[in-house]
Ligand SMILES: *[C@@H]1O[C@H](CO)[C@@H](O)[C@H](O)[C@H]1NC(C)=O
Ligand SMILES: *[C@@H]1O[C@H](CO)[C@@H](O)[C@H](O)[C@H]1NC(C)=O
Ligand SMILES: *[C@@H]1O[C@H](CO)[C@@H](O)[C@H](O)[C@H]1NC(C)=O
Ligand SMILES: *[C@@H]1O[C@H](CO)[C@@H](O)[C@H](O)[C@H]1NC(C)=O
């Protein structure tokens with residue numbers, strides 16, 4: 329009841345704001361949502377919660393997750409953990425309606441972190457899959473077997489519809505569980521999650537208690553075992569802890585999660601690219617060196633010219649630390665990377681950039697700020713139809729809670745901002761149109777608190793902002 333009334337109230341406010349916003353054109357900032365959320369402390373689910381239950385049976389595979397295993401989408405990497413013994417590293421898999429079972433063999437890793445020793449972490453690439461096909465797979469061969477399934481993407485092509493889910497800074501709180509539940513129950517079904525970094529928040533526990541990496545893996549399995557999650561590294565993946573002599577950054581992340589970085593010519597798992605359907609997705613690393621002459625810089629410089637918009641019209645970039653952020657939190661942390669790379673984003677007409685880090689939601693206008701050259705003083709974001717829309721989606725619901733303080737007044741480049749937990753859906757229809765919606769956790773599963781039709785920057789480069797239509 330209460331919620332219904334609140335969302336009705338919100339809709340009215342939103343409509344009013346939209347009308348006002350279109351009247352004042354670009355002179356003022358965009359919308360700061362007035363949605364009023366019940367402010368509660370964000371708490372992690374205790375280790376004995378239902379979502380963290382260890383699957384029954386001797387040495388049962390747990391924390392099962394899949395990710396894309398090549399550039400084109402014909403390979404997948406299956407990962408899982410066995411706790412009691414090494415067990416088999418074979419994956420059995422077969423096409424729906426086919427009785428022919430195939431086998432792939434993976435490799436097994438363990439690592440230590442301070443006084444924690446990991447279980448047996450298995451990673452098994454499966455190659456030469458057929459496009460647009462449902463596959464079943466089994467892990468735990470010979471002991472406790474568990475069966476899952478996934479769909480391969482359609483063959484890469486310009487008008488292939490495809491729907492991505494967007495989740496960031498998820499963690500393992502009660503709110504994280506609500507976010508994941510809303511993503512799963514959204515009537516628009518995401519086919520792959522683009523995850524913008526900050527996974528388990530195990531580092532918020534004493535000695536980075538790595539059992540919280542395990543519990544996160546078990547919690548997320550209900551999604552990660554059935555659809556690929558595309559990983560971006562955040563600061564909570566660093567696990568840099570010299571006080572306990574853990575000085576190799578990203579140790580738990582690198583052992584537990586795989587990315588197909590070699591396929592795209594990258595030399596580190598933290599930055600890479602994939603094609604999926606009609607999208608070309610570039611994943612950048614906010615916490616790996618990105619200045620001139622660094623490996624990431626050299627790679628990205630060569631990567632952008634490879635994107636063929638006739639093949640993959642949609643150019644999407646993922647990173648953790650946002651470049652355009654009008655919250656008080658993490659203010660300007662993305663600035664140095666912006667200075668390095670923004671001219672390329674405009675030159676190559678990136679459609680949209682998704683970032684996390686700030687635990688709230690924000691969507692920008694199409695703006696750029698690339699005219700400044702130290703002496704000319706031209707350092708303001710300006711409307712730019714070749715620039716991407718920047719979306720901050722760090723609102724997964726982790727233990728650190730919401731970022732509620734915003735810089736005032738709302739800057740011109742900020743189209744919509746709201747401090748609520750949620751997720752988003754980016755649904756590509758064809759080479760010219762994609763539909764985007766942001767869903768806050770307080771609403772019904774189908775409700776879009778913010779939405780926008782994206783017009784492709786290469787094929788249909790016209791202004792989409794409401795002010796344009798007024
Ligand atoms: C690791 O050390 C902490 C204290 O620093 C202790 O509470 C915990 O039980 C230890 N864990 C293991 C697996 O020894
Ligand atoms: C997490 O959400 C699921 C529903 O998707 C529910 O069944 C489960 O009880 C929740 N667990 C906790 C600890 O909130
Ligand atoms: C771009 O992709 C299209 C469609 O796949 C292809 O016909 C064309 O040759 C490609 N262009 C380049 C420069 O590779
Ligand atoms: C692309 O999709 C949009 C939205 O569904 C639709 O209006 C448009 O007609 C489509 N374009 C083509 C060429 O089919």
Ligand SMILES: CC(=O)N[C@H]1CO[C@H](CO)[C@@H](O)[C@@H]1O
Pocket residue numbers: 424425
């Ligand atoms: C073509 C074909 O036989 N499709 C079947 C595959 O199997 C599912 C159930 O497993 C059936 O619903 C399809 O009809």
Ligand SMILES: [Fe+2]
Pocket residue numbers: 497526562563564648684685686
């Ligand atoms: Fe972060």
